[in-house]
Every structure is written in structure tokens, then in C-alpha cells.
Amino acid sequence: MTLTDLWVSFPLIVLVGGTLVLMIGVSIVRTHKLALGLTLLTLILSVAAHDIALENITTGYELFGLLNVSGIQVFFNVLFLLGAIVTALFAYPYFNERMERCEEFYILLLTATAGAMVVAAATHFASFILGLEILSISLYAMIAYPRESHQPLEAAAKYLVLSAVASSAILMGVALVYAASGTMAFAELNISPESGERSYFLLGQALICVGIAFKLSLVPFHMWTPDVYQGAPAVVTGYVATVSKGAVIALLINYVQATEVLSYTGVFYAVVFVAVASMIVGNLLALLQTNLKRLLAYSSIAHLGYLLIAVLVVNTARPELVLETVLLYVAAYFIITLAAFGIVNLTSEHATEDNEQMEAYTGLFWRNPLLASVLTAVALALAGIPLTVGFIAKFYVFAAGVEGTAWALVWALLIGSAIGVFYYLRLIYTMVKQVEPGAAALPQVGTQSVVAVTVLGLLIVVLGVYPTPMIDMIRTIVQASGF
């Protein structure tokens, strides 16, 4: 281990070290405020440590042949850490009211984030699976965190069983790929077309794709999404929807570029099918939802289908455009989704159950104009209406699809978006409707979460109106990483 190794892995070391400090701290003094403070401090220090890491890498840096850290990974890592900061801020008022002991949640939040960072940087099956398991195991406990209520436990049990099946599919795939190619490093996973082991090499790749599609909740592996999204506490749902999916997306783009797995026609068309099915089915199933969390779940299925377009044109479009699209889309998706679940979360702070029925938001414009404006921005951004960051992201995906001449995918994107507009607008319509006399009063909301949600809402609009700084930053990162 050299000193450079140490500096490059410094953000991860800070994060894991902070987890240990938090755990020891909690075992001495159990104070919710202190736990939150230590968590935020750890996360912020880890963000700062990325600056040191960046100084020590030029285009990319191999850590023990297990992780590869480049500017792109740093970008993803900072997104995960910011997502975790927002989650911690939302979690405080939510758990403070309803839980006797809330401190373990922050330990799990930190380990989950560390797992996400490992997955995003993995270049070897060993680190990929370890990172994925750190992330998943932390998520099981986070979903079931309010353990005395029925729904979170049910959601966690469903997620545990199905996610374990997906993990075993990945492991079986890795075993087959290893048997055929004799290596577990992504960059060496090539096999000549004449090789006799090609059949089970491809079978292994297919199993790995199934596992990844499950983690990204793509059709037809999406069945768990609405139930888990609905059952988990809103703050955890936001985390599952953003950080855990962002990590797998980062891995996917890494994997696809290193192994050129999409140059096998069978795999390519299978992924095209999954992408088209996700865009169409996700949007269709969202149409009739009356539960906001389920609606967002189906909408996230569709959004990951859109994002898959950028991954699929990796061989036909310019690599820098593909990467720019993925980074931009993931960043936009993080902001929008965290804002959406943030609102569900903060209106549920003092309730026994999450405030997730669409009816509960009737007339929100007349009752709480600020929250209603943010939720409107979220809905418009998810629909991809101009002047929101969602439009910029969708436009990039569209451009990448056109440049990669993936016409079927572009059509699916257009049809899916057209269907999507209906239910996003229905949400806005619900908020504008007059409140019926005798309706239940809106729950009180805390200032801390309102500030966080407002900042996210402002980001959606500001980055949508003036996206140049963000696009420039992403372009610099992609170019610095050697594309």
C-alpha cells in the first residue's frame, strides 16, 4: 500500500472511520442530536476528502485491482454523500417523533453509503459483490427500521427475499463467467467468439444482467418496487430510489465500457427489450395509482428505462456524450426524487402513517403554497417539461439516442413520456382543486425539512433555467477521465 493508495481511498476511510466513531459515540451517549451531528460531520468530511483524492489521480487510479477511482467515480460519490446528507436531515424529525431509539439508523445510513461508493468504483467482481451486499444489508434494516409497524417489516421481508434471489443470480453468473474466462476483473473479461466456453460465458452475463436489472427495478424484474417503496418509511424510500440505484447505474456504465458486454447481439437485444418494456409498462402502471409513493415507484421504473437508452448506445454514440448523459441524468434524478420523497416525508413527520394518498394533497396550493410549488416543480421535472432540470436530462437522453440511431428506443421514450404527462398533471390538478369543507387539516411541518425541500425545489428550477454551469462541470469531469 502506497501513500497515493491511501489518499485515493481517503474518502472511504473517512466514511468508515466516521461510522466507527458514531457507533462508539452512540454506545456511550445516546443522543439523537449528537448522532445526527456526527453523521453530517462524517459525510461532509468525506465530501471534502474527495478533493484530496482528486489531486492524486490523473485520468483514473486503480486501487488494488479492485476499485478504479476517476473523476466520474468522484462525481457519483459526491452525489451519494449529498443524498445521504439530505436523507439524514429528513430522517431526524421523522424518527425523532416515532422511535425510541433512532441512532442505529445513522450507522446504517453511513455503511450503506460506503457500500454505494464501493459499487460505483468496482472493477472486479469481488468488490462489486461486497459493495452490493454492504448496501443491501444496510437497506434491509433501514427499510424495517420502524420495526413496530406492520408495513415497513413487510416491505423489508419482501426486499430481503427478492434481493437475495437477485444477488444469487449475480453470484451464479459470476461463477459461470469465471469458469469460462478465468478472471474476475472486468477489463479482462473477454472471450473469443470461437471459444467452446462461449455458451456459458453468455449465460453468466445474462444472469448478471438479470441481477442488475432487479436492483434497478427494470421491467420484468420490477414487481418488488411499488410494495417496497410504499412500505418503507418515505425517507428510506428516497434513499433506495436514489443512492442504491445510482450506485448500480455507475457500476453498469463501468461494466459495459470495460467488458463490452453489449457487443454480444443477444445481450444487446435483451437489454433493449428491458428498456422499452420499462418505459412503456412503468408509465402505464402509474396511470391509475392513487398512492403517491406507488406512483413515484412506477415513475422511477420508467425513468430508469429512459436512462438505459444512454447505456445502450454506448457502442454507437460518442463515449463522452454517453457519459455526460448518464451523469447529468443521475444528478437530475437525485434532486427530483429526493425532493419528491422529502415532501411525502415532511408531511408525515407527526402522523402515525406516511402521508401517501393522493387525496391528502387535495388543495395543497391553497393550504401550503410553498410545498405545493415544490411538488409542482417535481411533477413537471419528472414529466420532462422545459425550464426544469428534468427537461435537460431527458433532452440529453434523446440526443444520445438519436446520435446512436436507436430509433425504437427514442420512440419508446416519446410514447412513455406522453403517457407520463397525464399522471404528473393529474397530481398537479389534485393540488389545485378546492379543499372540501370538513377535510382533515394538513399536518404540521418542521422548518429544517422545509428548508431542505425548498432548496431541492429551487435546484430543480434553477438548473433547468440555467444548466450551463452543471453541464460544463460534467463535461470537464468526463474529459479529465480520458474520454
Place this chain on the structure above:
Amino acid sequence: MTPLILFYVAGFVTLASAILAITRTNASHALIYLVVALLAIAVIFFLLGSPFAAALQIVVYAGAIVVLFLFVVMMLNLGKSSVARERELLTRGIWTLPSLLALVLFAVVLFALVSGDHEAGAQARMIEPKEVGIALYTKYVLAVELAGVLLLAALVGAYHLGRRYLADRREEEESS
């Protein structure tokens, strides 16, 4: 040729006991077959030239994990009626087949040891425990650290979900 036959015998035992394990309706019976399946996998590791992995397989899976399983099954079976049920669990018909399969495995190992050609069973060479240790603490040190984080996350999660509430305990104390 012999190592190949040995491998197929061990493979057959693995598959047979694994299928039997998942088709049993009684959890304790399934566990017996599970133990045999895990032992058979250990034999396969041994035949492939990796005695260390075989030893780990026995210690960790057949030993620790199955014992944990048994504990859980036994704890779920608490009660007076279950004592009678447990007596019925181990009739002769139940344990003959697993013992037979285990006996086959034993014969395979014995044969491999006596004939001494188990090392030639695969193109791979023998891997000594020392080599595994060196690889884990040099090349894969990061993976070992990550496995530590994984265990920490699992421990904290299990602690939170499994912990009894203070309120519950107070109620219990009051009633007792």
C-alpha cells in the same frame, strides 16, 4: 480417469441431497440433507485441489451455520407437544438415506486419499492455506476490510431489529 469418476459421484451426492433438502416438509429433516449437501461440496473442493477451501466449507457452513439453523428450528419448536414430535423426528427411515449419502462421500474421500491422485483431478494446482492468507492480506486487503464493514452493517441491523423493547421488558417485570 478415477478423479473424474470421484468428482461425478460427489456431484451426484451434492445434487441429490440438495434436492431432497428443499423438498422436505419438515425443517429438521431438510437440515440433515443440507448438512450432507454442504459436506459434498467440501469434498468437491478437496478433489479440485483446494483442501483449505474444503476445510473452511466444513467449519463455516456444515459447522457454524447449520448449528445456527438448528438452534432457530429448535427454538421455534418450543412447547410440550413438540417434545413428543421431536421423538418422532429421528425414526430409522429418516436418518438412513442421509447416512448412506454421507457414507458414499466418505468412500470418495478415502479412495482419493489412498490412491493419492486427487491432486491431478483438475488442471489447477494445490493451494495451500499460507497462499490464501498472503493473498487476503496483500492483494485483497481491501476486500477483507470491506467484508468487515459488511459484517458491521449486518450486526447493527440485526441488533436493532432483534432488540427487545425496554417497554416490553418493563411489562414483563411488572407481571412477573
